[in-house]
Amino acid sequence: MNILDPQGPIAAAQKTILIDSIGIMLAIVLPTIAAIFAFAFWFRESNPRATYQPHWAYSGRLELVVWSIPTLTIILLGGVAWIGSHQLDPARPIDGTGAPVRIQVVSLDWKWLFIYPDQRIATVNTLTVPVGSPLDLELTSGSVMNAFFIPQLGSMIYTMNGMMTRLKLRADNPGTLQGLSSHFSGDGFPNMMFDVQVVPQLEFPDWVARTAQTDRVLNAESYGKLAQQSVETATSTYRLEDPRLFHAIVTQQIPAGPGPKLTSESVQPHIGDHDVR
Incomplete structure (x- = not known):
């Protein structure tokens, strides 16, 4: 899950923004650190050339330097963030070499459900995509809020119950990537990871x-069982009976999952007879 090893255009652009932002910030951090040592060395007690000016109060040139450098840094960082946030809008379509693939993503406790409505199949904790094809992801949560993230493809995005978010991605190289939940959602959160299998175009069918x-x-029935809290250590596949299942989840025609619960009796709320007034 190395964000500095992008495998798609979105992650590559985000890597560029990250490196540019660090470079801009270092442009002020490094001179400041150097100035600290330079001032400490020059104004040491043993330096007879250092002048003592007890009544000094103001320098226009110094004020210009002190305010202009941070201002330029903010302008540059703001420009990078402004341009990048528009160019990398998660819902902005991207080009590809193959036919687009529509994937509906549902975050559950504590697993990921991937629905391929056009292919009438679904998978749990494993996502298979063809290399080079634009990926049209529609995301929601079947329980509490979560966050979907494939570091080497980019664009972390939230999933929320009763709402649908959109994300466009593309994988440029065959191989196996790793995805994860990047938002805490209870006891099983550390195990909410999934494999991303990027296969050649001809192997996807x-x-x-x-x-x-x-x-x-x-x-709806098997989804209800799947939505119950559990940590899935193995991947599983399904035939999709109703291609409008995702719509039923988003519109809450299918009730949301129970959400994380306290699992230790020691932390359960308890009121004894002596607590009642």
């Missing part, structure tokens, strides 16, 4: 065909 042969069926 074969994967879809194999996945569609599974015996598991995803519908």
Whole structure:
């Protein structure tokens, strides 16, 4: 999950912004550190050339330097952030070499559900995408708020119950990447990770065909069981019975999950007879 090893155009652009921002900030940090040592060396007690000016109060040139450098730094950082935030709008379409793939993402306690409505399949804790294709992700939460993040593809984005967010990504190289939840959501949060399998364009239809042969069926009933709190250590695949299942989740036609609960009796709220007044 090395953010400095991008595998897509969004992550590559974000890496550039990160490095540029650090460089701009170092332009003021490094001279300041150097000035500290320079002043300490020059105004040491043993230096007879250092002048003592007890009545000095103001220098226009010094004020110009002190205020102009931070101002320029803020302008540069603001410009980088402003331009980058518009160019890297999560919902902004991106080009690709293959047909776009629509994927519906649902964060649960404590697992990830990926629905491919056009292919009529779904997977848990594993995301398979064709290399070079624009990925059109629609995201929501089936429980508490969470955050979806594939560091090497970029653009962390929140998932919220009753809302849908959009994210456009693209993977440029075949291989296996790692995704994770980047927002705390209870006891199983550390295990909310998923694999991202980036496969060649010609292999993606074969994967879809194999996945569609599974015996598991995803519908409102099986989704209700899947939404219960559990940590899934293995991946699983489903045939999608209702392509409007994601819409039912977003519009809360299917009730949201219970959310994280306290698991230790020692931290459960307790009121004894002696507490009642």
